[in-house]
Amino acid sequence: xxxxxxxxxxxxxxxCIGCHTCSVTCKxxxxxxxxxxxxxxxxxxxxxxxxxxRRYEDQEKAKGGWVRTRAGRLRLKGGSxxxxxxxxxxxxxxxxxxxxxxxxxxxxxxxxxxxxGQQTPVARPKSLLTGKPMKIEWSANWDDDLGGGPENIEKxxxxxxxxxxxxxxxxxxxxxxxxxxxxxxxxxxxxxxCVAACPSGAIYKRAEDGIVLVDxxxxxxxxxxxxxxxYKKIYFNHxxxxxxxxxxxxxxxxxxxxxxxxxxxxxxxRYLGLFLYDAEKVLAAASIEDEKALYEAQLDLLLDPNDPxxxxxxxxxxxxxxxxxxxxxxxxxxxxxxxxIALPLHPEYRTMPMVxxxxxxxxxxxxxxxxxxxxxxxxxxxxxxxxxxxxxxxLAELFSAGDVDIVTGTLRKLSAMRSYMRDINLGREPRPEIxxxxxxxxxxxxxxxxxxxxxxxxxxxxxxxAHSEQAKELENMGCSLDGLDDGQKYGGPFGQASGxxxxxxxxxxxxxxxxxxx
Amino acid sequence: xxxxxxxxxxxxxxxxxASFGLGLVWRYHYDKFNWTTRxxxxxxxxxxRIAGPLFHLGLFAVIGGHIVGLLIPQSWTDALGLxxxxxxxxxxxxxxxxGIATLLGIAxxxxxxxxxxxxxxxxxxxxxxxxxxxxxxxxxGSGATLSSAGVIGEEHNYRETVAPWFRSILLLRPxxxxxxxxxxxxxxxxxxxxxxxxxxPFTRLVHAMxxxxxxxxxxxxxxxTRDEQTxxxxxxxxxxxxxx
Numbered sequence: 054x055x056x057x058x059x060x061x062x063x064x065x066x067x068x069c070i071g072c073h074t075c076s077v078t079c080k081x082x083x084x085x086x087x088x089x090x091x092x093x094x095x096x097x098x099x100x101x102x103x104x105x106x107r108r109y110e111d112q113e114k115a116k117g118g119w120v121r122t123r124a125g126r127l128r129l130k131g132g133s134x135x136x137x138x139x140x141x142x143x144x145x146x147x148x149x150x151x152x153x154x155x156x157x158x159x160x161x162x163x164x165x166x167x168x169x170g171q172q173t174p175v176a177r178p179k180s181l182l183t184g185k186p187m188k189i190e191w192s193a194n195w196d197d198d199l200g201g202g203p204e205n206i207e208k209x210x211x212x213x214x215x216x217x218x219x220x221x222x223x224x225x226x227x228x229x230x231x232x233x234x235x236x237x238x239x240x241x242x243x244x245x246x247c248v249a250a251c252p253s254g255a256i257y258k259r260a261e262d263g264i265v266l267v268d269x270x271x272x273x274x275x276x277x278x279x280x281x282x283x284y285k286k287i288y289f290n291h292x293x294x295x296x297x298x299x300x301x302x303x304x305x306x307x308x309x310x311x312x313x314x315x316x317x318x319x320x321x322x323r324y325l326g327l328f329l330y331d332a333e334k335v336l337a338a339a340s341i342e343d344e345k346a347l348y349e350a351q352l353d354l355l356l357d358p359n360d361p362x363x364x365x366x367x368x369x370x371x372x373x374x375x376x377x378x379x380x381x382x383x384x385x386x387x388x389x390x391x392x393x394i395a396l397p398l399h400p401e402y403r404t405m406p407m408v409x410x411x412x413x414x415x416x417x418x419x420x421x422x423x424x425x426x427x428x429x430x431x432x433x434x435x436x437x438x439x440x441x442x443x444x445x446x447x448l449a450e451l452f453s454a455g456d457v458d459i460v461t462g463t464l465r466k467l468s469a470m471r472s473y474m475r476d477i478n479l480g481r482e483p484r485p486e487i488x489x490x491x492x493x494x495x496x497x498x499x500x501x502x503x504x505x506x507x508x509x510x511x512x513x514x515x516x517x518x519a520h521s522e523q524a525k526e527l528e529n530m531g532c533s534l535d536g537l538d539d540g541q542k543y544g545g546p547f548g549q550a551s552g553x554x555x556x557x558x559x560x561x562x563x564x565x566x567x568x569x570x571x
Numbered sequence: 572x573x574x575x576x577x578x579x580x581x582x583x584x585x586x587x588x589a590s591f592g593l594g595l596v597w598r599y600h601y602d603k604f605n606w607t608t609r610x611x612x613x614x615x616x617x618x619x620r621i622a623g624p625l626f627h628l629g630l631f632a633v634i635g636g637h638i639v640g641l642l643i644p645q646s647w648t649d650a651l652g653l654x655x656x657x658x659x660x661x662x663x664x665x666x667x668x669x670g671i672a673t674l675l676g677i678a679x680x681x682x683x684x685x686x687x688x689x690x691x692x693x694x695x696x697x698x699x700x701x702x703x704x705x706x707x708x709x710x711x712g713s714g715a716t717l718s719s720a721g722v723i724g725e726e727h728n729y730r731e732t733v734a735p736w737f738r739s740i741l742l743l744r745p746x747x748x749x750x751x752x753x754x755x756x757x758x759x760x761x762x763x764x765x766x767x768x769x770x771x772p773f774t775r776l777v778h779a780m781x782x783x784x785x786x787x788x789x790x791x792x793x794x795x796t797r798d799e800q801t802x803x804x805x806x807x808x809x810x811x812x813x814x815x
Contacts, residue, residue: 134787141783143623147612150689182614183688249791252783257793273781274607291693294609519797 056356056367058376059243059263059328059407060301060516061385062315063395064236065505066413067467068322071198071234073097075314075323079238082313083300088292090156090181093193094299095314097236101209101447102196104235106152109285110210110399116146117283118246118402119339127340127403129250131281138252146280150291154192156181182291199232211450231416231444235451236322238314239286239299240398240406241265243330243354244339247298250281256296261519262327263407264301272296283402309518324508326383326515327376328407329356329367339403345456347400354405355390358383379517384504385409392493392501394463396452411505412452412460414467416444431472431487438464466491466501474502573751579762580747584740587765594772595780608778609698614689622683626676632669633712636662641737645730655728663720670713677706701774704767711760718756727754733761 079095098104112118116131131137131146159176167174180187196205206212241258245265248256255271256278258264267278267287274294278287287298302312306325310316315323331354338350356363358380367377380386388395388411395409414434421437422428438445438461445457445464453459469491476483488498504512598606612619640662648658681702684690717723736750750761771777 138783138786140624142627143612143616143619145620147616149616150613183692185688244792248793252786253781254783254785254789254793257795260794260796270603270606272607273778273783274610275783276610276612279613289610289613291611291613293604294607295604 054356054363054366055332056329056363056370056372057263057332058261058367058372058380059330060241060306061326061328061383061389061407061409062238062301062312063324063385063388063409063411065320065322065324065411066233066235067411067415068320069097069234069236069413070320071097071099072319073194074317074319075236076193078313078317079299082302084288084297086292087181088290089288089297091150091153091193092288092290092297094286094288095236095238096193097234098194099197099199099232100235100451101206101212101232102199103205103208103210105193106148106285107191108152108208108210109283112283112402114146115148115280115283115285117281117285118399118404119244121340121342121403125340125342127244127336129246129281130283131250131277137250137277141252141275141277144276144280147276148279148285150182151191154195155187157187157189199230211447214450215446231420231447233413233416235398235410236314237284237286237398238312238408239265239301240284240404240408241299241301242407243332243335243351243405244403245282246402246404247278247282247287250277251275251296252277256287259303262303262306264303264306265298266300266303267296267298269293269295269297283399283404284406306516307519309516311514311516315514321508321513324384324388324504324513326385327358327380327517328383328386328389329358329363329372329377329380330354331356335405339405344401344454345459347403348397348453348456348459351397351400351405352390352393355386357390358386373517376517379515382515384508384513384515387501387504392466392497394466394501396459396463398451399454400452401454410452411467412448412463414464414471417441417464417468418471420444429468429471429475431469431484431490434468434472435465435490438468462491466493466498469493470498470502470505473498474506576747576751579758580736580750581745583762583765584745587768588740590769591771594769595777598772598777606777606781607775609693609775611684611687611690611693614693615683615687618679618683618687622676622679624676625672626680629669629672629674629676632665633673636666636669640666640730641734644734644738645728659719659728663716666716670709670716674709674713677709681706697774701770701776704763704770705776707763708760708767711756711763714756715754715760718754723756724754727757729753729757733757 075095076093076097080093083094084090084092093105096105104110109115109117112130116129118130119127120130122128129137132140137144157178157180160179161176163174164176177186178189179185195201199206241264243263245256245258248258248265251272252275253271253273255268255273257266257268259266272295274289274296276289276296278296279285279289281287287296289295290297302310302314305312305316311323311325315325334354338354339347341347341350358364358367358377364377367380368374385395389409395411397406397409399406417434417437418428420441421433426433426437428434445460446455448464449455449457449460469487473483473487473495476487483495485495488495491498493501612623645655649655684694714723715729719727719729721727732749732753736746736753739746739749750758
């Protein structure tokens with residue numbers, strides 16, 4: 054057993070109102086630079102919908118993630134190492150910027166400098182890539198809230214997969230449709246395909262907390278990671294020619310703060326905490342044959358932080374004591390492993406993603422309420438989960454490789470919690486048979502309710518800080534993003550924005566010196 | 572020997588080697604961040620799909636031909652019983668095919684770069700300068716191939732002039748007179764080629780130096796601890812004004 058710590062996230066989809074605050078604050082913090090205008094380390098997509106980048110789940114096209122060979126070995130879907138090295142001059146699976154969208158701005162200047170005329174001056178859209186006027190035809194959220202209707206939504210790869218089975222053919226008629234929001238960041242996988250695909254070895258998992266990062270100095274821009282990531286969460290900075298991705302806001306985590314997307318989430322639907330997992334078993338778990346068993350295999354990797362044997366093994370690996378305490382208090386461990394209501398996104402990609410989702414019950418409650426039933430009555434809800442095949446199968450395609458039972462089990466727990474808590478809140482006698490019906494006791498279902506509904510800041514984000522003995526090094530840490538945004542420096546003999554950032558202490562020294570002499 | 576000949580065939584080669592070597596070391600040390608392919612595939616993929624492999628694979632064949640032609644002395648192939656005619660026939664057919672592929676590739680690449688708005692907008696002055704030297708080298712080299720075959724001017728056996736000169740440079744006993752007597756196409760090719768090597772470390776061509784062969788032999792998943800990181804993000808501060 055080799056115990057490693059992994060920072061993980063859980064998002065409770067029932068609470069997501071699709072406000073995009075997480076996307077916007079993330080963009081302000083990380084990608085408001087030239088070269089990454091089109092990139093959203095955090096995006097929120099409406100499902101059903103094509104997602105961002107368009108149809109990223111269609112792995113037959115971009116060949117992301119892993120496949121299990123007939124011999125039972127794991128191989129990148131994009132082909133063997135040799136094959137991918139041979140295609141290095143032009144990655145046949147590489148995405149085009151139009152798969153995301155062509156970034157643009159508006160000619161705001163025209164609004165104040167246009168000469169007096171009959172018409173009100175307009176700010177025309179202008180491409181940020183070419184500087185020429187352009188027609189806006191797609192963006193990161195073009196099909197937000199089912200925008201564009203069937204014309205756009207029918208291209209959802211999951212819907213198309215379901216449509217092969219006639220009985221689950223989704224009708225996109227207004228009164229029969231359903232939708233929910235899916236916020237996505239990098240999954241910080243245990244078995245990341247991007248890391249395995251990088252010819253330069255520039256992408257790595259941080260041994261301390263499992264965060265997947267791109268070494269900006271080592272990246273040579275071979276762009277293999279862009280297509281290898283099945284979630285398409287690695288972005289090619291077209292100004293610097295290097296890959297960039299969600300960093301899980303590691304500079305914030307290191308001082309005990311949650312990620313920007315979590316911090317600013319209006320619905321408070323995100324949870325951050327540690328998992329302890331057995332690193333030696335990851336490959337075997339990702340290689341098992343049955344796709345539908347991948348979820349269970351992934352759960353089995355997560356170790357019980359209260360088990361003395363696990364703790365002893367963790368100490369032997371040098372995991373600090375406060376990290377072990379954090380792992381014991383971890384909300385993500387509780388949601389994923391103890392209550393088993395958080396599911397990984399697309400386990401069938403075999404990357405062992407570490408951002409988990411509590412699937413939404415709302416589409417089902419909504420349908421029940423609309424048909425005149427009591428949407429929160431336990432019997433109705435249980436029945437509806439079984440009866441409403443289309444949303445359930447859709448969720449199963451997202452979260453359990455198509456295994457309806459797994460998603461149903463999760464939703465039954467959530468509905469049991471609602472019904473059980475309703476009795477308490479209305480002052481009625483609590484009914485122990487409701488939690489019993491989903492294999493839980495009253496105490497644990499109440500605790501689950503506390504974690505999902507009440508949990509305060511420090512309960513949602515249990516983040517052990519980096520260690521104080523290392524603080525001095527953190528102080529002088531060059532920001533990996535310094536010097537990136539100066540897209541203007543075309544003229545220099547060595548390309549744009551040459552050189553390395555000046556360490557903060559040196560910068561401070563010069564500022565101080567200037568003040569002293571003046 | 573004229574002083575220009577000395578300058579071109581006995582001094583310039585060492586300037587080129589120095590600039591290439593020291594330039595790469597310097598850039599690796601101080602400008603790792605900009606050491607990249609600066610790929611434009613995200614803007615345009617269809618033309619690149621043909622042109623990229625055509626150019627690069629053609630170029631590898633051309634480089635292979637140069638290594639054989641320049642480093643293996645004629646006496647060795649003679650000893651193997653390979654006749655002069657057979658050697659040249661092989662060199663010209665294979666070299667010609669590789670040269671055509673490379674030229675077609677670069678022509679298509681430049682066409683793509685000029686006609687795709689997004690790619691053109693991302694082309695720096697540095698790139699344009701580099702393209703001039705690269706294309707000039709390739710064209711002069713093709714001219715030299717034609718010249719050695721006797722298509723232009725009279726047939727010339729470069730293995731008696733250019734190749735020994737090249738080896739004399741590597742052996743640090745430059746014999747410029749050998750090169751000075753080669754046909755014009757060879758001399759132009761050599762000079763432009765040396766200029767290309769002089770600017771090489773300061774252009775996007777540096778990406779050739781990081782061909783990722785190591786990829787074949789490394790484990791799939793890489794772990795790094797925060798402590799041992801020396802680059803991006805957590806890189807240790809270099810000694811600056813403060814002695815460390």
